[in-house]
Amino acid sequence: MNYQVVVVAAGQGSRMGADRNKVLLPLKGTPVIIHTLRIFEKDPCCEGIVLVVRESERDLFRGLLEKYGIHKVVALAAGGSERQESVFNGLKSLKSSDDRIVLVHDGARPFIDRRRIAGVVEAADKHGAALLAVPVKDTIKQVDSGEVRKTLERKSLWAAQTPQAFRLSVILRAYREGADRHFMATDDASLVEEMGMLVVTVSGSYRNIKLTTPEDMIIAEKFLEEEKEDACGPRI
Ligand SMILES: Nc1ccn([C@@H]2O[C@H](COP(=O)(O)OP(=O)(O)OP(=O)(O)O)[C@@H](O)[C@H]2O)c(=O)n1
Numbered sequence: 001m002n003y004q005v006v007v008v009a010a011g012q013g014s015r016m017g018a019d020r021n022k023v024l025l026p027l028k029g030t031p032v033i034i035h036t037l038r039i040f041e042k043d044p045c046c047e048g049i050v051l052v053v054r055e056s057e058r059d060l061f062r063g064l065l066e067k068y069g070i071h072k073v074v075a076l077a078a079g080g081s082e083r084q085e086s087v088f089n090g091l092k093s094l095k096s097s098d099d100r101i102v103l104v105h106d107g108a109r110p111f112i113d114r115r116r117i118a119g120v121v122e123a124a125d126k127h128g129a130a131l132l133a134v135p136v137k138d139t140i141k142q143v144d145s146g147e148v149r150k151t152l153e154r155k156s157l158w159a160a161q162t163p164q165a166f167r168l169s170v171i172l173r174a175y176r177e178g179a180d181r182h183f184m185a186t187d188d189a190s191l192v193e194e195m196g197m198l199v200v201t202v203s204g205s206y207r208n209i210k211l212t213t214p215e216d217m218i219i220a221e222k223f224l225e226e227e228k229e230d231a232c233g234p235r236i
Pocket residue numbers: 008009010011012013014015016022023052079080081082083084086087106107108109210211212
């Protein structure tokens with residue numbers, strides 16, 4: 001099933017502590033964001049990409065798209081001070097009918113695969129809203145000022161990933177209502193949940209990491225090495 005995708009790349013990358021936007025950092029010599037965009041560029045079901053970037057980096061991203069032959073980006077939308085604002089700007093830039101499926105994906109997640117993209121698109125077509133998620137591996141504690149307040153029951157806890165997929169009418173309404181009510185969320189599905197609508201999960205991958213801190217870059221380089229070995233066979 002065809003879809004369009006909003007890819008957000010307008011963050012500060014403060015937890016990465018790099019000298020630039022973390023999605024511009026190189027992985028095996030190629031910017032993180034290009035690794036991410038290539039997946040959608042090569043997916044025949046992807047009808048178009050809206051890329052959300054900081055105004056100050058608009059020309060830089062345009063140059064990268066040209067250099068690496070990313071042709072499916074149909075619009076560059078303006079990033080905001082929070083991810084939620086960036087996503088909303090991206091959604092408003094989409095030219096699509098209300099019943100079509102749209103994905104929202106973090107530019108900092110370059111290890112998504114087409115099978116899982118198809119799975120979350122299909123789930124959104126059936127239910128209206130879906131996200132990739134994986135069971136948490138650690139025990140999660142609710143802590144206040146260094147004191148444990150509660151240990152959450154791990155078997156019901158899942159870590160949300162992206163892409164998150166929605167019928168366009170559903171996610172646009174969720175973002176508009178969230179803005180009207182000044183409801184802040186760290187992911188997109190939360191805004192749909194806030195409306196009391198069903199959101200379903202699709203099994204994600206532990207490889208679908210969000211590059212957030214420097215350790216994640218080390219893991220990402222290793223993932224790329226493995227992908228290269230798989231493609232070309234193990235090095236003798
Ligand atoms: N105002 C923002 C904040 C985040 N993002 C994007 O949302 C994704 C997930 O956000 P996160 O990992 O938090 O990125 P940063 O906000 O850049 O990181 P940090 O919180 O460490 O500053 C990233 O691809 C980031 O570029 C965005 O487009 N606009």
